Amino acid sequence: MTSRDVTSRLRESVWNGSIPLEVRLHNGDCRTYDESDPYMIQFPRLSYLGLLIHRLHAFFSPNLIYPDISPADLWLSYEGVPLKWHYPLGLLYDLYSGAEPAYPSDPSSPTHKPEKPEDEHRHLPWKLTVHFSDYPTEQLVRLDIEDKVMHDLFRNSVKEADYLRTGTGKTVMFLSEKDSTQLWIAVKQHDFSLYNPINQKLLNPQGAALRHLPVRIYLPHAANSSEQKGTSPGSLRVVQSLVTPNLSPRQPQTIGTALNQILPTLFPSRRSPLLAQAVLHGAVLPLSANVEDLVRATAYLDGWLHIAVVMMA
Amino acid sequence: MAPQLFPAGLTDPTEHIQSRSTLASFPHLSDSEFDEACSALLKRFELHAHRQNEWTAVESVSQNETTFLRITKPLALHPEVPEISSEIEEVELREEDDEVVESSTSPRAVVHYDVVLSPSYRVPVMYCTISDTQHRYPPTMETLYSYVIPLAFRPQAEHVGVIGGITVTVRLLGERETNPS
Numbered sequence: 016m017t018s019r020d021v022t023s024r025l026r027e028s029v030w031n032g033s034i035p036l037e038v039r040l041h042n043g044d045c046r047t048y049d050e051s052d053p054y055m056i057q058f059p060r061l062s063y064l065g066l067l068i069h070r071l072h073a074f075f076s077p078n079l080i081y082p083d084i085s086p087a088d089l090w091l092s093y094e095g096v097p098l099k100w101h102y103p104l105g106l107l108y109d110l111y112s113g114a115e116p117a118y119p120s121d122p123s124s125p126t127h128k129p130e131k132p133e134d135e136h137r138h139l140p141w142k143l144t145v146h147f148s149d150y151p152t153e154q155l156v157r158l159d160i161e162d163k164v165m166h167d168l169f170r171n172s173v174k175e176a177d178y179l180r181t182g183t184g185k186t187v188m189f190l191s192e193k194d195s196t197q198l199w200i201a202v203k204q205h206d207f208s209l210y211n212p213i214n215q216k217l218l219n220p221q222g223a224a225l226r227h228l229p230v231r232i233y234l235p236h237a238a239n240s241s242e243q244k245g246t247s248p249g250s251l252r253v254v255q256s257l258v259t260p261n262l263s264p265r266q267p268q269t270i271g272t273a274l275n276q277i278l279p280t281l282f283p284s285r286r287s288p289l290l291a292q293a294v295l296h297g298a299v300l301p302l303s304a305n306v307e308d309l310v311r312a313t314a315y316l317d318g319w320l321h322i323a324v325v326m327m328a
Numbered sequence: 329m330a331p332q333l334f335p336a337g338l339t340d341p342t343e344h345i346q347s348r349s350t351l352a353s354f355p356h357l358s359d360s361e362f363d364e365a366c367s368a369l370l371k372r373f374e375l376h377a378h379r380q381n382e383w384t385a386v387e388s389v390s391q392n393e394t395t396f397l398r399i400t401k402p403l404a405l406h407p408e409v410p411e412i413s414s415e416i417e418e419v420e421l422r423e424e425d426d427e428v429v430e431s432s433t434s435p436r437a438v439v440h441y442d443v444v445l446s447p448s449y450r451v452p453v454m455y456c457t458i459s460d461t462q463h464r465y466p467p468t469m470e471t472l473y474s475y476v477i478p479l480a481f482r483p484q485a486e487h488v489g490v491i492g493g494i495t496v497t498v499r500l501l502g503e504r505e506t507n508p509s
Binding site: 101152156157163167168170171175178179229252255256257 | 468
């Protein structure tokens with residue numbers, strides 16, 4: 016199999032990755048306290064929960080104490096943690112679900128810890144709570160019924176990724192109106208045939224190699240015990256640094272070299288994970304993985320690698 | 329009167345920075361260049377704060393190995409509304425109302441302007457946050473344009489992009505983008 020085949024197969028499995036969700040109405044918003052049916056959906060890992068507000072609103076409105084409440088007042092939580100609208104579902108799941116990430120299938124790998132098949136699905140469906148009151152204004156951006164805020168958050172993220180890749184952001188700025196619209200429709204409908212042509216334009220700026228790689232690292236707060244005060248449940252430390260595609264003409268940037276540079280205390284070795292693991296799309300990343308290859312094949316819809324750091328037991 | 333961008337005595341906060349030889353990769357700033365600019369502005373404020381009354385405080389805040397500059401101003405009491413005669417009359421009428429006296433004694437809200445070095449763009453970005461013990465100002469675009477953005481800048485800020493040139497986002501204590509290098 017050529018590397019091109021590997022890339023497109025990987026891109027396809029990442030695109031098709033999804034998580035079953037079971038969304039229940041918060042008792043405080045329910046006319047019958049706890050007797051409403053849950054909303055069940057198989058939702059793409061790459062997509063945004065904010066795109067679900069209209070469907071959730073339509074489903075739950077017969078059960079609401081105040082049925083005329085706007086879909087924009089709706090928010091989701093998991094175990095008391097309000098879920099950020101601008102984080103894709105896969106990142107939220109990797110950060111908060113507590114599910115064990117998948118390990119490389121090589122049994123000789125020192126980090127190999129096979130999970131029993133029944134354990135693997137113990138966290139599924141992911142059980143979320145939908146609220147229609149007490150909006151956590153301090154922690155969540157409020158959406159609007161036309162999805163404009165969602166669109167703006169997405170576009171800013173795409174622009175930032177493009178600025179890192181090209182050093183100018185021109186690829187995004189010079190996308191035609193049609194292409195920009197197509198990109199957002201592709202996200203809303205989770206349609207690869209609409210998404211891929213635009214994404215290829217963004218990943219291959221004319222006449223230039225990529226300057227930096229859009230990588231953002233999310234650390235749950237327990238991983239940084241010195242800064243506990245004043246933090247709310249589920250708060251994170253988000254870390255970002257300039258990551259170049261190559262360390263030298265013959266040495267490409269790997270996940271190991273990047274993490275060792277950005278978080279040397281958690282990743283003291285560039286080759287083997289000693290204290291923490293990097294998790295992307297539910298899988299532990301091998302530290303030897305080439306970062307540019309990952310950006311091209313496995314980035315989220317906004318072009319970023321959103322990597323969760325999980326401490327090793 | 330045109331809105332003042334900098335209070336008197338701080339007319340050109342960049343002067344100090346320009347006196348440096350050069351910025352290594354203008355317009356991009358390194359962490360140390362940004363820190364230097366922040367401390368220069370902080371120092372100027374300490375020297376000249378008494379000559380103005382628009383900024384209440386300038387401080388350097390350290391969080392998760394990142395330093396940013398926080399400028400605090402009191403929030404304007406009345407929303408920025410176009411001055412048409414009927415509204416002026418209304419304001420005058422309200423000032424004779426007893427409740428006005430009461431509302432002016434309630435704790436006044438402040439706006440924090442946090443100037444942060446963007447880890448991606450490598451230029452300073454500004455976050456405006458209204459801090460109000462009575463939660464009277466929800467973080468919406470209406471609040472932004474009514475209380476924070478001077479009327480004169482409203483059209484140019486509002487009519488670009490999807491929701492305007494200024495975007496809404498959430499930054500929590502301990503949850504900011506940091507650049508640890």
